Structure formats: C-alpha cells, structure tokens
Amino acid sequence: MQAIQIPLLLAFPVLAVIGGLKDLTSYTIPNWISLTLIAAFFPAALVSGAPLAQIGLCLAVGLGALVIGMGMFAAGWIGGGDGKLLAVCALWLGWPAVMPFILYTGLAGGALTLTILTLRSGFFTPIVAGGPSWLRNLSKDGGDLPYGVAIAIGALAAFPEGALARGILG
Template identity: 40%
Template sequence: MTSISLLVVFPFLMAYAAVRDLLTMLIPNTVSIALVVAFAAFAVSGGLGWDVVAWHLGAGLAALAVTFTLFALGYIGGGDAKLVAATALWIGFDQLGDYLIIASLAGGALTLGLLAIRAHPLPFAVARLPFALHLHDAKTGVPYGIALALSALIVLPDTAIWLRMLPA
C-alpha cells in the first residue's frame, strides 16, 4: 500500500498538474492539497519516524517560504509556489537542490521553446484550439508546472523515501 503513493499517486498528481497548467495556465489548489494528504498517508503507512517527517515538513515549509516570497514579488504564479512546496514535502532536503536545478533548466528550455513558437504563426489545425491560442499569446506566461512536474519525476527515484520503500 505504501508504494502505491510513490508509484501511482505522486506521479499521477505531477502529471495532472503539468497537463492542467498547459491547458489552463492554472494549477488547482486541490493538487497541492492532495499531495500533502497523500504524503501524510504515505508517512503513516510507511512507518516514517517523526524525525523523518519533521525533516520533510521542514523542506516543504522552507520551499513555501521562498516560493511565497517569489509569488508576492510577481516572479512566479501561486499554483507554482504551492506545487513546489508540496513537492518539496515529498522530496525532502536531500534532493531539493537537484529538484530546483532540474526544474530551472527544464523551465528555461520550456520558456525558450515557447518564445520560439510564439515568434511564428500557429499552424491552422492548432490555431483552432483555445488553449493553443492562449499559450501562443505573448501576454500569457509560461506553464512552469510542466517543468516542476518533470523535475519531480526525475528526482523522486533518488530520494531517501524512495530508496527506503523500494529496495533495489
């Protein structure tokens, strides 16, 4: 049961966040809440000690403090800030740096790709899709949830909780 959260719930929620951000430019609060609830269930069913849970809570709270500040300054969206914090809860401090570096690189590549696409007219078949028109608009931001989700899925197998729950 414990591995279900790691193998199914976490990846599903990450994929859902990425797709929702791509299609709507919003990451619903329910995704971040579900990640927190799923982590709590994972911690209980996996028998994580209070010290481990506290360490992961610290990572989530630290990420929330930084990303909330970035949101307040207008650098990132609120959904992105909450998704980073909820993801940091799962990842913990041990891989948090890698998660943020990979997310930054993926986000940079995504941004450059969008800028390149926005420099050209959309093909007719794609131009009829409302989300494509919205995404193509230069006033629209970048669906950074895609980079955050990709990074989380790349880093998760190297985290201490993954290695603990799924022995090689």
Template identity: 40%
Template sequence: MISTSAAWLAIFLFAGTMTYAGIKDVATMTISNRLVLALAVSFAVLAPAAGLGVATISSSILIGSGILICTFALFSLGWIGGGDAKLLPVAVLWLGSDLALDFILYTAVIGAALTLALLQFRRMPLPVVLQKKAWSARLHAPETGIPYGAAMAPAALLLLPESHWFPALL
C-alpha cells in the same frame, strides 16, 4: 506489508498527480488548490504508513515550509504564479529534504528550456489547426506566463527513484 503497499501507492499517486499537474498547467495555466491540498494530505497519510521515519518526515516538512515562504515571496513579486508557488514546496515535501536543491535545479533547467521553446513558439504564427484550441492560443499569447508546472513534473519524475520512497520498498 502495509509499508510496501503504502510506498507503492505513494509513488504512483505522486507520479500521476505531478504528471497531471504539468499537463493541466499547459492546458489551463492553472494548478488547482485541491490538487496541491490532496498531495499534502496524501503525504501526511502515506509517509508514516510507508514507514518513513519521524526525522525524514520532519525534515521534509521543514524544508517544504521554508520553500513555501520563498515561493510566496516570489509570487508576491509577480515572478511566479500562485499554483507554482504551492506546487513546488509540496513536491519538495514528497521528494524529501535531500533532493530539494536537486529538484529546484532540475526545475530551473527544464523551465529554462521550456521558456526558450515557448518564446520561439510565440514568435511564429500559430498554425490554423491550433488557432481553434483555447489552450494553444493562450499558450501562444505573448502576455501569458510560463507554465512551470510543466517543468516541475518531469523534474519530480526524474528524481522520484532517488527519493525516500524507494528504500521503503526494500
């Protein structure tokens, strides 16, 4: 019973937190360190409680750590933001090593579509009703980056049903 309850809690916690991170990234262009840390700690607690095996947990940690090294290299080059560099590996931790490449590819495709949409949005004048909103003015500014948390969130939600959390429910 504890494994089923922990798996359901994990699924809803991860889905909700990723959704929040995506929305928050659009609104503020930041992904909180607390949010990333909360996801990491929650995984450490819920994965064993949901009945995930040592091999599954270990491979998720190993792949997530490797991706963290890669994303921090990209961050140091100025190619991605710090929040993105932390959220991507923690999402892989949750989704598992089997879905790591799929998650990166989904994020890249959704991120490319988001980038093209934002580039088009930035070419148009900002509507008056949106000029008074700080988040829309920031998103419209050409010097502002791309909120890739908004690409990671739907990518994670699309892959979550294929993750190791659902077999824990059977």
C-alpha cells in the same frame, strides 16, 4: 505491504503530472492537487517506514519551499498554484533530494521558456491557429509561462532520489 506502499507512493508523480498538465492547458493549478498531495504524504511516509526525524525534515523542507514560493509569487515571477506545487513537491522529496529537484526544475524551466519563445516567434502561427485553445493561448505574445510544467518535470526527475521513494524503492 507493498500493495499499500506503491499506490500511496504513486500519488505523488500522478498528481504532479496532473498539476503540470492543468497549468499547461489553463494556467491554473487547482488547490485540490496540492491539498491531496499534502494529505497523501502522511500515510505514504508512515507506510514507507520513514523515521519521525525524516518526516520532520520533509515538513521543514516543504515549509521552506512554501516561503520561497510565496516570495516568488509576491515578486510576480510565478503564479500562486506554482508556488504551492513547488512546496508540496519539496515536502514529498525532502532533503537532500530537494536540491536536484530545484536543479531539474530550473533546467526544465529554461527548456520550457525556449519552447514557448519559439512557439511565440510567429513561425508556428499557421499551425497553432488550427490547434486547441490552450495552445493558441500559449502562443500569444506576452502571455504567462506555465511553470507548473517545469515543476512537474523536476519532481518526476528527482522522485527516485526522494526520501519516501528511497524508503520503498531503494
């Protein structure tokens, strides 16, 4: 049974990392990442042995995170892809792991912000000038913050505490 459980469970961290990297390099998180995570959640939940109540609670947490993400998007604080990635990560992690996820995401977001501000300070301009285009875009003053990176880091940090991971790993 673990031959099926582990690959399904690994879909979450792999796709979260891909989402974070896509956001870092292009300021976009493709919809296929969120849609694939939603589609993979149900078989992963079933093979992990999660009770129906737990699956329902995960769905409620994911929906709540989607509403919050939509509000943050409407306020201009995050991009639409960031809001969707936040919601699908909350879906996979469930309750109570969503709380450390939010904490880890906030801490990673603070570190990301400080890193980007340092990059944009001008000190690294000679180094960045010869770098890839995505790095030059990150270093531009007034540019956006690829918050999908922080969401992916928060998701990876909270993953072992998540509802589905505890069912298989714990």
